Amino acid sequence: MKIVYWSSTGNTERMAQMLGEEIEKLGGSAEVEEVSSVSPSALEKETVFALGCSAMGDEELDEGEMEPFVQEVEKFASGKKIGLFGSYDWGDGEWMRRWEARMKEAGADVAGTVIANNEPGEEDQEHLAELAKKLFG
Numbered sequence: 001m002k003i004v005y006w007s008s009t010g011n012t013e014r015m016a017q018m019l020g021e022e023i024e025k026l027g028g029s030a031e032v033e034e035v036s037s038v039s040p041s042a043l044e045k046e047t048v049f050a051l052g053c054s055a056m057g058d059e060e061l062d063e064g065e066m067e068p069f070v071q072e073v074e075k076f077a078s079g080k081k082i083g084l085f086g087s088y089d090w091g092d093g094e095w096m097r098r099w100e101a102r103m104k105e106a107g108a109d110v111a112g113t114v115i116a117n118n119e120p121g122e123e124d125q126e127h128l129a130e131l132a133k134k135l136f137g
């Protein structure tokens, strides 16, 4: 399963790796890739995938790379099973609620969302394990 992420200081990157590890524990294979090294078209043929991005701007996605990537994904997201995750700091997760709503509006089946306050810990890993089950199970 492809897991594509954007991360500024490594927090969402760590979440992406944790999700990949949980998918592998379930017997799946995970390709964890930075958004800058993936073309959105690589996801078009996938039926299930996960996207990660931290809260940036004012409760927005990273505008340089992730926002344009997600705009492309929205064009073919209908019917896809998608997991969303990311790290935040001072907010309340609004960026993730907006992101989830956008993907649902595009017709995606959002299997779950996981948000971690700053660096992901054990509880976040448990939430990522639950997401892995929903995506892979």
Ligand SMILES: Cc1cc2nc3c(=O)[nH]c(=O)nc-3n(C[C@H](O)[C@H](O)[C@H](O)COP(=O)(O)O)c2cc1C
Residues within 6 Å of the ligand: 006, 007, 008, 009, 010, 011, 012, 013, 053, 054, 055, 056, 057, 058, 059, 060, 087, 088, 089, 090, 091, 092, 093, 117, 118, 119
């Ligand atoms: C420019 C900038 C904008 C940010 N905007 C938000 C925000 O709107 N809401 C929030 O909760 N955290 C915000 N943060 C905090 C980051 O989301 C937080 O540090 C997160 O852990 C970074 O994860 P990453 O290392 O995966 O990028 C912002 C941080 C920066 C540097």
